[in-house]
Amino acid sequence: MSSELPAAIRELAPEGLSPRSGSQQELKSSKTRETILESTLDCLAEHGYASTTHNLICQKAKVSRGAMLHHYPTSQDLMVAVIDYAFYKHMTAFSHMVSSLTDEDRQNRNTAIVIDWHLCQSREMLVYLEMRTASRTNDELRAIFLPRARHHDLVWKEELLKVFPEWRDDMRKLDLTRRLARAIIEGLTLSRELWRDSSSEWALLAFTADMLRGIRIGEMSFPSGEHIEAFKKSATITAGKRSRSRTAAATGRRPRKGEVD
Numbered sequence: 001m002s003s004e005l006p007a008a009i010r011e012l013a014p015e016g017l018s019p020r021s022g023s024q025q026e027l028k029s030s031k032t033r034e035t036i037l038e039s040t041l042d043c044l045a046e047h048g049y050a051s052t053t054h055n056l057i058c059q060k061a062k063v064s065r066g067a068m069l070h071h072y073p074t075s076q077d078l079m080v081a082v083i084d085y086a087f088y089k090h091m092t093a094f095s096h097m098v099s100s101l102t103d104e105d106r107q108n109r110n111t112a113i114v115i116d117w118h119l120c121q122s123r124e125m126l127v128y129l130e131m132r133t134a135s136r137t138n139d140e141l142r143a144i145f146l147p148r149a150r151h152h153d154l155v156w157k158e159e160l161l162k163v164f165p166e167w168r169d170d171m172r173k174l175d176l177t178r179r180l181a182r183a184i185i186e187g188l189t190l191s192r193e194l195w196r197d198s199s200s201e202w203a204l205l206a207f208t209a210d211m212l213r214g215i216r217i218g219e220m221s222f223p224s225g226e227h228i229e230a231f232k233k234s235a236t237i238t239a240g241k242r243s244r245s246r247t248a249a250a251t252g253r254r255p256r257k258g259e260v261d
Contacts, residue, residue, distance in 0.1 A: 006162060008155045012091065013085070013088050014082075016029060016033045017085075032067065036071060038061075040078065054075070083145060087148075090125050094159070097115045097119075101115075120188075129190065157175070
């Protein structure tokens with residue numbers, strides 16, 4: 001594990017992957033853990049969460065079930081480790097790649113968007129998205145995944161502040177912008193097989209990069225609190241009118257005066 005990485009990223013690495021120097025037993029144990037985690041990522045990427053079993057992982061890792069249970073006694077232990085491991089590998093790659101950008105690429109071209117896009121296609125992030133989707137209907141996985149994902153989000157924000165210090169002056173702007181960027185990039189990733197349109201992907205990525213730059217330099221801005229409240233009120237009134245209209249249509253009752261425009 002590189003000591004050049006920020007401490008917050010290094011701490012994401014699952015327990016047992018950083019043996020003390022000179023300890024052959026710990027080194028062997030660390031290698032076995034890494035092999036198990038890598039094989040788990042492979043199985044999740046290829047078969048999905050529902051079809052990934054301990055036996056499948058053991059076959060892929062070429063370890064005995066006893067050896068796997070020695071390092072990860074329960075499925076919960078393994079899932080916690082693989083969730084952290086996937087995000088750790090993603091953040092390690094992102095940190096190294098962004099640190100090599102010039103100021104022109106980083107600030108004016110927003111090339112980090114392209115880096116994030118490519119990394120979102122990696123095995124690690126595809127597995128991370130698979131786990132997030134599976135956790136929606138699996139209570140046990142959700143109890144594991146959501147706390148880890150929320151912690152990872154804080155690490156992500158901390159890392160962005162280090163590599164993009166120009167955003168420090170407005171933390172609300174940073175929070176909204178990074179969430180907007182993640183929603184776009186993850187949405188494109190999840191829709192990729194459906195659309196099969198590389199030209200549209202690049203058009204949307206270029207537009208996103210320009211939009212984020214516009215937000216940063218003040219050419220674009222997020223709505224004020226008053227604007228948001230007015231929008232919410234308008235949306236609530238509209239939704240209520242539509243709901244009453246559907247109810248009236250379903251029951252055959254004529255809407256009362258003022259219920260529907």
